[in-house]
Amino acid sequence: MVEKIDKNIIPKSVKGIISFGSFHSKDPEKNYSDEFSDLDLFVFTTAPNKILSINDIGWLSCFGKPMSVLIIENPFQNTRITRIxxxxxxxxxxxxxxxxxFSxxxxxxxxxxxGMEKIVPNHSIVHTELKAFYSYLIRGYAILYDKKNMKKIISKIEKQFSGYDDSSVTEKLFNECYHDFWHSAYKILGKIKRNDMYYALVLLDNIFKRRLVQMxxxxxxxFYKSKEDLFYLGKKINQWSNESTREELKKTIFSFNExxxxxxxxxxxxxFQKASKNVATVQGYNLHxxxxTKILETIKEKSQFNYSELNP
Incomplete structure (x- = not known):
């Protein structure tokens, strides 16, 4: 797929191109791409604010006739994505x-x-951004174009973050996930009782499930000591979660029936209770x-559902 790119027509402003995502895998026995996969590109350029339009795709036109172009602001990594x-x-x-x-x-x-990185202005932000960048490359990548020997710098980044696991937990991350889940549970109960479920789906369901999947x-x-790649946000959860969890996850789709x-x-x-208890036990964290109990008691009070199905 990436061999289609004609390096002779790449603009001078572009200094490097890295492909990552489902077209790449560090495990030669695993192929994560299919007909629905897209091509993810980091484009290192002196003109990062240039907006691509449907009539100005340039060197990317080798992939076909552009039909739609969408600019997406991505607040999670403070990046702008152009989707073609x-x-x-x-x-x-x-x-x-x-x-x-890169300088x-x-x-x-x-x-x-x-040991002198603290003299760099905003050194903690630089570290966080580098770690986020590495998290995109950790599952495999290819340097498609390199005018400034970026390969050397990326090798240093890989060495710096060698052993980094983007599924690692800290007590701070655990507590944030734990409390956000329970707050969201109570809010969703309110939306159910108000018969405002569509708003709950739009506003809360994604947050709720992200917290569940994280735990x-x-x-x-x-707890289960798995060495599998856990990906992110529940991707390929059917491959890495245990069977009983997968079966229960099938029952986590809300409807419009109270x-x-x-x-x-x-x-x-x-x-969530099972997972959080297991994590807290092995990591030595405290549960609230x-x-x-108060949220579970409120669910019991506000519903006629059989309370025995709630974990104590």
Missing amino acids: MFDNLFSIDYIPVKYSK LVKKYLFLKNR IEWETRY QENIKTLITHINL LELE
Whole structure:
């Protein structure tokens, strides 16, 4: 797929291109791409603010006739993604990166190896951004174009973060996930009782499930001691979670029936309680049992569902 790119027509402003995502795998026995996979590109450029339009795809036109172009602001990593869909429905996610950042990266890595990285302005932000960048590459990548020997810098980044696991837990992350789940559970109960379920789906369901999946990831890594790649946000969860969890996850889809939704809410809670208890036990974290009990008692009070199905 990536061999289609004609390096002779790449703009001078582009200094490097890295492909990552489902078209790449560090495990030669695993192929994660299929007909629905898109091509993810980091494009290191001196013109990161240039907006691609449907009539200005340039060197990417080798993939076909562009049919739709969408600019997505991605607040999670503070990046802008240009998504291009071609007439064969193949898509490219084009992520521009300011090339001058690499000068700062060189300086940061040089000083960090000498224990002097704190003299770099906003050094903690630089570290966080580098770790986020590495998390995109950790499952495999290819350098498609390199005018400035970026390969050397990326090798240093890999060495710096060798052994990094993006499913790792800290007590701070655990508590944030734990409390956000229980707050969301109570809010969803309110939406169920108000017959405002569509708003609950739009506003809360994604957050609720992200917290549940995060706890299941930690349970899988720390309690079940799995060495599998856990990906992110529940991707390929059918491959790495245990069978009983997978069966229960099938029951976590909300509807517009109040009693069914109470039952679905309870399924979420039972899964989360099991996972959080297991993680807290092996990691030595504390659970807020008073918070759990009060919310569970409120669910019992506000519903006619069989309370025996709630975990104690």
